[in-house]
Amino acid sequence: MHGWAPWVIDAVGQRQLDPAGYLKVFFAESAASQQAGQQALQRMFTKTSGFDQPTTWQTRQAQYDAVCAWGVPNHALLQRLSTIGQPVFIANGESDPMILPHFSFLLAGLIPGAEVKIYPTPRMVSCSSTMLSLPLT
Numbered sequence: 001m002h003g004w005a006p007w008v009i010d011a012v013g014q015r016q017l018d019p020a021g022y023l024k025v026f027f028a029e030s031a032a033s034q035q036a037g038q039q040a041l042q043r044m045f046t047k048t049s050g051f052d053q054p055t056t057w058q059t060r061q062a063q064y065d066a067v068c069a070w071g072v073p074n075h076a077l078l079q080r081l082s083t084i085g086q087p088v089f090i091a092n093g094e095s096d097p098m099i100l101p102h103f104s105f106l107l108a109g110l111i112p113g114a115e116v117k118i119y120p121t122p123r124m125v126s127c128s129s130t131m132l133s134l135p136l137t
Contacts, residue, residue: 081110
């Protein structure tokens with residue numbers, strides 16, 4: 001993986017949030033998913049307190065560079081994953097355009113005992129504290 005597809009970069013790779021691009025990348029084309037996306041955007045734009053620290057353009061570029069670097073095979077770094085001794089749960093959406101599901105299986109294959117769950121429909125999978133507390137069985 002050496003970067004996101006051009007349509008993903010066009011949709012979300014700009015300095016300012018483009019609501020239409022956000023919906024296209026993070027939500028499936030179904031009416032229910034688009035409605036959920038509209039609700040998420042509404043919450044984002046009407047929130048008045050409890051904000052996370054805003055990211056900078058440099059932070060977003062560094063994240064993209066890290067994603068690209070992960071896709072460059074470096075066997076020494078990949079072998080380090082085999083030393084992870086904690087339970088690992090890897091979640092992905094079946095149509096995630098940013099991190100394709102087959103990369104989740106690749107990652108899980110490098111971590112002993114890792115469990116993968118590919119969720120149908122969601123483009124992206126977000127974690128909540130509830131999800132993180134679920135047993136890995």
